[in-house]
Amino acid sequence: MTAPYPELDPDLVYDLLVIGGGINGVGIARDASGRGLRVLLVERDDLAAHTSSASTKLIHGGLRYLEYYEFRLVRESLQERERLIRIAPHISWPLRFVLPQPKGGRPGWMIRIGLFLYDHIAGRHSLPKSHGVNLREPQWGKGLKPGLSRGFVYSDAWVDDARLVVLNAIDAAQRGATILTGAAVTGAEQQGDAWTVALEPNADAPQPAIAAPCTVRARTIVNAAGPWVASMLGSVAGAKRDGAIKLVKGSHIVVPQIYPGDHAFILQQDDGRIVFTIPYEGQFTLVGTTDVAVGEDERARPKISAEEVEYLCAASNRYFERQIAPADVVWTYSGVRPLFDDGQEDAKAVTRDYVLKLGRSEGPQVLSVFGGKLTTYRRLAEHALDDLKPWLAGSGDAWTDLSPLPGGELGAAGFDGFLKQARERWPFVPAATMKRMAHAYGTRLAMILGDAQGWQDLGTDFGGGLTEAEVRYLQTHEWARSAEDVLWRRSKLGLTAAADVAEKLAYWFKANA
Incomplete structure (x- = not known):
């Protein structure tokens, strides 16, 4: 089996077993590993295979949540927006939003009050504040219909959601966590002071991390299975089924x-x-x-x-x-x-806040994650580990608010300075490809391009700026196991790649399993 899958130690009792390789699962695994805990994360499919790669790609406070009086959620989200831009500057950056004011829309006074709160509810922040604009000015209104003349501009941020998941998993693994993809948790029962958890390979996953059913031991379980959180809780013997979810498709x-x-x-x-x-x-x-x-x-x-x-x-x-x-x-x-599920009938009104539920009153603990949003994953992880602290002897303190995600150590010159240096070091890489790769990998770009002196040194050219050197890196360090993993989650090259690129990649993965 190709790295990064390690061999499972049958005698090891993990401090924490995380079920689910979406943003909440990997965020908890990263935080826990950095606190010195022995962590195993199990994902049935690929990292970010479901909800976490299907977001609107925003790090935002949620301006519309103010209408539902979710002030705590907005405040925390805006604070996390600042942190994520700082710790992941290669995959996230500020974005200005234009809010046109059409006839019959929310009144201007309401929007002004909302934007004032949005600018100030989280305290000081680095992004430009909101202001009114004339949409007849090309800077903001070009492309709009002529009848739209008034509007507002405010700040939020963009993020590559799937890469945010992968970078958290990389950091967790570097700090000692074991990450298994293509493996499914089928049940858990208490034996002594720990859980015995049954795993089996997912027959539909390419190159699953385990070849046959097995069991592992863990003192604590985090159920971060996303849309499957309620049904997964039913597989944990003796756990309270406290809390329900409302499934909403976006x-x-x-x-x-x-x-x-x-x-x-x-x-x-x-x-x-x-x-x-x-x-x-x-x-x-x-x-x-x-x-x-x-x-x-x-x-x-x-x-x-x-x-x-x-x-x-x-x-x-x-x-x-x-x-x-x-x-x-x-x-x-x-x-x-x-x-x-907070009882709201209207899907747009259901809270985007997260709720953490402990499932046992005694014995080994299981914590289930309900709800949440991409922006607040890091804070959710801190809260989850705070709740589990009585069951995690020797756990360290919170640490993730200042520590850059892998590749995010860009220095004082920021992304533009890093990109300039990368172009000077590897001038043979086409400009568009270099910008894409610099955003995706940050300082880890050197792990792919290394000492290459020309494009031909990067191995097979799959087309569209994708080479064997990059694919091999994704396989070895980022758990990529298929063409879909590469083209639609580790990158978005599937949007522009020629029709035969996926076929070439599928053949390569088969030959290099």
């Missing part, structure tokens, strides 16, 4: 660029919802999201409906001169959010 479409500029728009809709349009991968616009309550049968492979596509096209067409239709959509993705 879908996005990607279309050729709708408007010029590097800013995003937040568009008010007649039904009270908002839709974002975001510059995406250089030549596209990302439009989303929807909120549709779904059942458990849609957890694994959610798909956008024709109605959702029409809704998102119409949402954009109300505002922009360039009209889009379903035929213009080049890619779609959907994710099922496991929101904590």
Whole structure:
């Protein structure tokens, strides 16, 4: 089996076993490993295979959450926005948002109050504050329909969600955690002062981490299984089934660029919802999201409906001169959010806050994670480990707020300075490819390009700027096991790659298993 899978030690009792390789699972694994705990993370599919790679790609406070009086969530989210930009400057950066004010939308006084709170609720921050704008000015309004003249501009940030997951997993592994993908937890029962947890290989996963069913031992379990959190809790013998989730599907479409500029728009809709349009991968616009309550049968492979596509096209067409239709959509993705069921009937009103539930009153503990959002994963991890501290003897203190994620040690010159140095060191790499790779890997770029003197030194050229050196790095250090892992989660090259690139990658992985 290709690294980074280590051999499991049958005699080892882990301090913490984390179920789920989404953002909350890897965030908890990273934090716990840095506190000196022995950690095992088990993911049935690939890292970020489900909800955590299907977000709107934003680190944000959630401006609309103020309408539901979720002040604590907004405050914490805005504080985390500052931290994530600082610790992951290669995969996240500030983004300005334009909020046009259409006739019949929220009144201007309400928006001004909301933006004032958004600017100040978290205390001092580094991003520019909000202000009103004249949308007839090309800087902010180019591409909008002529009837839109007034609006507001405020700050949030963008992030590569799937890479945020992978970088947390890398850091956890570097600090001693064992990360298993393609392995499923099928049950857990107490034996003595620890859990005996049954694992089996996922037959549908490429190159699963284990070849046959086995058991491992752990003193504590974290159930971060996302949309499967409730059903997974039912597999842990003796655990209280306290808490429920509401499954809400969010879908996005990607279309050729709708408007010029590097800013995003937040568009008010007649039904009270908002839709974002975001510059995406250089030549596209990302439009989303929807909120549709779904059942458990849609957890694994959610798909956008024709109605959702029409809704998102119409949402954009109300505002922009360039009209889009379903035929213009080049890619779609959907994710099922496991929101904590707070009794709200309207999917858009269900809280995005997280709830942590302890499942035992005595004996080895299990903690389940309900809800949450990408922005607050790091703080969620701290809270989870605080709750588990009585069962984690010898656990260290919180530490992740200042420690850069792998590749994020860019120095005082920031990303632009790092990119300039990388271009000077490896001048043979095409400019667009170098920018993509610098964003994806940061200072770990040297692990891929190393001492190469020319493009030919990087091995097989799969096309679209993807080489064997990069794929081998992803296989060896980032748990990539398939063409889909490479093209749609470790990168978004699937949007622009030639049709035969996936086939070439599939052959390579088969030959290099």
